[in-house]
Amino acid sequence: MMNKRPLELYIHIPFCARKCAYCDFLSFAVPERVYRDYMDKLIEEIYGQGLCFSEWCVTSIFLGGGTPSILPPKFIEELFAVLYECFAIAEDAEITIEANPGTLTMEKLEVYRESGINRLSLGLQSADDQELRVLGRIHTFDDFLKSYQRARQAGFDNINVDLMSALPGQDVHSWKNTLRKVVMLKPEHISAYSLIIEEGTPFYDWFGGEDALEGSSGKGGLEGGIPGGGTKAGRREDALVGNILPGDGRMRRMELPPLPDEDTDREIYHLTRQFLAAQGFERYEISNYARPGYECRHNIGYWTGVDYLGLGLGASSYIGGYRYHNTADFGEYLSLNLKKGGAAARDIMELSVEEKMEEFMFLGLRMMRGVSGSEFLGRFGRNMWNLYAVALRRLEGQGLIEIHTPWVRLTDKGIDVSNRVLCEFLL
Ligand code: SF4
Known part of the structure; x- marks a missing residue:
């Protein structure tokens, strides 16, 4: 294993119980009998x-979706x-x-552990x-609590909780309440993205309209919503009405609360960092x-920039400087000879x-440790300080x-406007 090249695997399970109103990931609901066809092809x-x-040598595996759970x-055992x-x-x-509260049972969690999922x-x-x-x-928050406790009982000692801020009707108080309830559980990791209104989703029709800007809420990979620097769809203050599927799965029309204004959004963003830092999250x-x-x-x-291989419908890969993705057409994927x-x-x-x-700079600067000029030189044989001299001087x-x-x-101020800063590194 020592001399082998490192490789990460991403495996896409595109199924969900139903589609969330903000989601533009490659995911959909199908009858359960279709799972078998997909798993055979995968x-x-x-x-x-x-x-x-x-x-x-595979150094990490990420089973994402959709809802793998x-x-x-x-199927997980077999996979x-x-x-x-x-x-x-x-x-x-x-x-x-990745698991959705409301889909996790003790039996599943035990099989995950036995399969090496850690x-x-x-x-x-x-x-x-x-x-x-x-x-x-x-799911409800209570469903989540049950899933979380079950996961601990099953022996999971490395749990991430995905959170999303800037939600319709959310204010600083309700966001702080979410943070407080989650940190009390002492998870090892928290991802906190801002909601981005994506074209083609019900949220886009309800909140975005024609003013909506591009962005991504990011998930388990390269793309990430950028709080502060992230884009936000045009806001509508008038009463919005959307079709919501409550717990019983029947479609109902419901009056939607407005999106938080920019000031609230910003306050939420700064609160997240301060609150989580005070609770020992770096x-x-x-x-x-x-x-x-x-x-x-x-x-x-x-x-x-570690190489990664995507397996399954629509999964992306980056191998040896080549980027590609699998077909996102479900029928085509199932019919291929793989x-x-x-x-x-x-x-x-x-x-x-x-x-x-560019990618080295774009992705590396998303991390708080930043990028290293020595690593840049080792990787590309070019001097980062010379190549980006003007941008570095200006931004500093x-x-x-x-x-x-x-x-x-990036400084804290730079993170606030990270989209603009990162654009300075385009060649
Ligand atoms: S947000 Fe997650 S659970 Fe909801 S539809 Fe999208 S992939 Fe499925």
Whole structure:
């Protein structure tokens, strides 16, 4: 294993019990019998790809979606048996599964542990049931509490909780309440993203209209909503009405509260950092907080340019400077012959050296430790200080970055306007 190249695996499970009103991820609800067809194809893809990656050592696996925890546990058992058969997986690999409260049973959690899964990422978003209803989530805060306690009982000692701020009707008080309730549980990791109104979602129709701007709420990978620097859809103050699916699954029309205004949004953002810091959570990336030693290794791999292989519908890969993604067409994916590996890959693109340098800066600066000029030199044979001399001088002068040779990192002020700062590193 020692001399093998490191590789991260991302495995996409596109199924959800139902679609949340803000979600633009590649996910959908299907009858349960379809799970078998998908898993058969995914396993075929794993066998095919395993042949191509025999010289690599898997350092992390992330099972994301969608809702991987919606699958019956036997599928997870089967999936991991095949993964261990086809890939060399490091003994200390970080193996994460995303789970939706309301879909987790003790039986599932035990199977996860037995399959080698050692990190659980729970999508809570809010501790306020009314906010959860507006989002179209399938669970209540109480469901989350039960899932969390069950996970601890099952032996999970590395749990992430996903939170989302700037929700309709949210104020500083309700956000602080969510933070307080979550830190009381002492999770090891918290991700806190701002809601972004994405085109093509019910939220876009209800809140975004034609003024909506582009952005991403980010999930388990390269893309991340950028609080402060993040974009926000145009706001409407008039009473909004949307179709909401409450717990019983029937569609009802409901008056929606407005989105928080910019001042509230900003206050929420600053409160998050201060509150979590006081509770022993270190912010190690713009939207991610961890207790020391529990930073997500899989995501750090993405941000530092480790190769990753995406398996499953629509999954993205970055291997040896080439970027591509699997087909996002469900019917097409199921009909492909994947026995030889790579047949699902689409839009294969080789990154130029300039693009790789830009990514190094873009992704590296999202982390609080910043980027290292020595590493830049080692990787690209170019002097970062010369290449970006003008931008570095200007941004330092504006107090947006700080330089402690060989490191450059964003200041708090720089994080507030991170989108603008990061654009300065385009070549
Ligand atoms: S937000 Fe998560 S749970 Fe909701 S539909 Fe999207 S992927 Fe599924």
